Amino acid sequence: xxxxxxxxxxxxxxxxxxxxxxxxxxxxxxxxxxxxxxxxxxxxxxxxxxxxxxxxxxxxxxxxxxxxxxxxxxxxxxxxxxxxxxxxxxxxxxxxxxxxxxxxxxxxxxxxxxxxxxxxxxxxxxxxxxxxxxxxxxxxxxxxxxxxxxxxxxxxxxxxxxxxxxxxxxxxxxxxxxxxxxxxxxxxxxxxxxxxxxxxxxxxxxxxxxxxxxx
Amino acid sequence: xxxxxxxxxxxxxxxxxxxxxxxxxxxxxxxxxxxxxxxxxxxxxxxxxxxxxxxxxxxxxxxxxxxxxxxxxxxxxxxxxxxxxxxxxxxxxxxxxxxxxxxxxxxxxxxxxxxxxxxxxxxxxxxxxxxxxxxxxxxxxxxxxxxxxxxxxxxxxxxxxxxxxxxxxxxxxxxxxxxxxxxxxxxxxxxxxxxxxxxxxxxxxxxxxxxxxxx
DNA sequence: GTCTATATCCAGATAGAC
DNA sequence: GTCTATCTGGATATAGAC
Numbered sequence: 293x294x295x296x297x298x299x300x301x302x303x304x305x306x307x308x309x310x311x312x313x314x315x316x317x318x319x320x321x322x323x324x325x326x327x328x329x330x331x332x333x334x335x336x337x338x339x340x341x342x343x344x345x346x347x348x349x350x351x352x353x354x355x356x357x358x359x360x361x362x363x364x365x366x367x368x369x370x371x372x373x374x375x376x377x378x379x380x381x382x383x384x385x386x387x388x389x390x391x392x393x394x395x396x397x398x399x400x401x402x403x404x405x406x407x408x409x410x411x412x413x414x415x416x417x418x419x420x421x422x423x424x425x426x427x428x429x430x431x432x433x434x435x436x437x438x439x440x441x442x443x444x445x446x447x448x449x450x451x452x453x454x455x456x457x458x459x460x461x462x463x464x465x466x467x468x469x470x471x472x473x474x475x476x477x478x479x480x481x482x483x484x485x486x487x488x489x490x491x492x493x494x495x496x497x498x499x500x501x502x503x504x505x506x507x
Numbered sequence: 508x509x510x511x512x513x514x515x516x517x518x519x520x521x522x523x524x525x526x527x528x529x530x531x532x533x534x535x536x537x538x539x540x541x542x543x544x545x546x547x548x549x550x551x552x553x554x555x556x557x558x559x560x561x562x563x564x565x566x567x568x569x570x571x572x573x574x575x576x577x578x579x580x581x582x583x584x585x586x587x588x589x590x591x592x593x594x595x596x597x598x599x600x601x602x603x604x605x606x607x608x609x610x611x612x613x614x615x616x617x618x619x620x621x622x623x624x625x626x627x628x629x630x631x632x633x634x635x636x637x638x639x640x641x642x643x644x645x646x647x648x649x650x651x652x653x654x655x656x657x658x659x660x661x662x663x664x665x666x667x668x669x670x671x672x673x674x675x676x677x678x679x680x681x682x683x684x685x686x687x688x689x690x691x692x693x694x695x696x697x698x699x700x701x702x703x704x705x706x707x708x709x710x711x712x713x714x715x716x717x718x719x720x721x722x
Numbered sequence: 723g724t725c726t727a728t729a730t731c732c733a734g735a736t737a738g739a740c
Numbered sequence: 741g742t743c744t745a746t747c748t749g750g751a752t753a754t755a756g757a758c
């Protein structure tokens with residue numbers, strides 16, 4: 293719980309502005325004004341505008357690594373306790389996903405950095421690869437492992453796991469990108485996600501209708 | 508087959524540069540150099556840099572409208588001849604989609620404009636809405652209509668049509684966005700699309716295994 | 723660590739000759 | 741329709757006082 297330094301506030305203000313207008317379109321004076329100081333004062337904290345940009349990436353990478361660790365633990369937990377798989381219902385799945393999407397949309401850092409990545413994704417091969425890994429591959433791979441467990445527990449129908457993960461994850465990713473562009477469509481996106489998950493489960497779950505009711 | 512005017516060449520060079528680096532990062536001098544003239548000469552054709560940007564949008568909108576008309580006719584044809592639905596096989600579907608994706612990736616104008624839209628999508632509510640409409644809604648709605656026809660013809664299982672369209676279309680859209688970032692992954696993306704469509708059909712087609720073989 | 727003043731550079735755009 | 745020369749503004753960044 294350390295206090296927010298000026299250096300941190302510069303980082304967050306820059307992230308805010310970069311994510312809206314892009315790196316090139318934002319001047320260091322705009323950043324300074326947002327922080328409440330004059331432009332030359334920035335240079336006591338960062339040696340250049342590019343340096344601020346790099347610091348944003350470094351900081352977000354740190355947070356991302358933390359989060360990935362948690363996801364891995366969560367999945368390991370689920371795999372260790374195979375009985376939990378059979379208890380999964382549409383309602384719990386929908387709620388889990390909607391919470392995750394809500395967090396991704398409303399956490400300022402997470403959502404701003406994702407938008408920044410979106411508009412700067414073609415700037416270098418490194419950023420391109422990072423984008424695919426973070427926002428596509430990680431979630432797909434997570435669900436591949438999850439579905440492999442569910443199939444093994446006979447809760448889900450057998451099939452091409454990678455394609456199943458894509459069909460589950462991609463509509464959610466697209467909804468997220470729509471909300472990034474048009475926040476006013478969030479409610480609609482959430483209800484589409486709800487319908488999507490129920491449709492997916494009805495197509496791939498072995499025993500959905502009776503899941504919660506069986507004695 | 509009219510000849511390519513300087514005005515057109517400016518438009519295409521600007522599109523090329525904007526789609527790589529973004530509007531702000533490209534100077535009018537860069538555009539002029541790409542065309543093979545000096546910067547001030549540009550102003551005889553367009554009154555400002557912003558004017559070039561707007562002209563790109565107007566021209567691409569014109570081409571888009573043409574294409575939409577063709578798609579509508581194609582769908583109307585298919586709907587009028589319901590017997591064709593039952594003849595659809597995985598192989599033809601895969602080929603159709605791969606051709607479409609190949610075109611979207613390799614047509615210079617189409618792919619450059621899509622990348623430009625991607626990196627400029629947060630610049631205004633109008634561009635945001637245009638992006639969603641062009642690159643998400645149109646394809647989803649097309650497949651909703653297609654699937655409605657297929658369900659009516661008893662070729663596809665019944666279900667929530669919108670969700671089914673999302674599950675079919677979104678993995679393809681994500682593959683496209685991956686290839687925009689990382690062209691080196693195209694072959695891999697194509698084979699994932701192949702597997703995805705076959706998995707989708709095996710989940711939703713009423714009678715896949717015998718489709719091509721039944722007497 | 724913040725400020726004012728300033729150096730330096732380069733962008734978009736215009737004027738006017740050819 | 742292209743050029744050279746130029747205007748003007750705004751950007752990043754530095755120097756040095758407080």
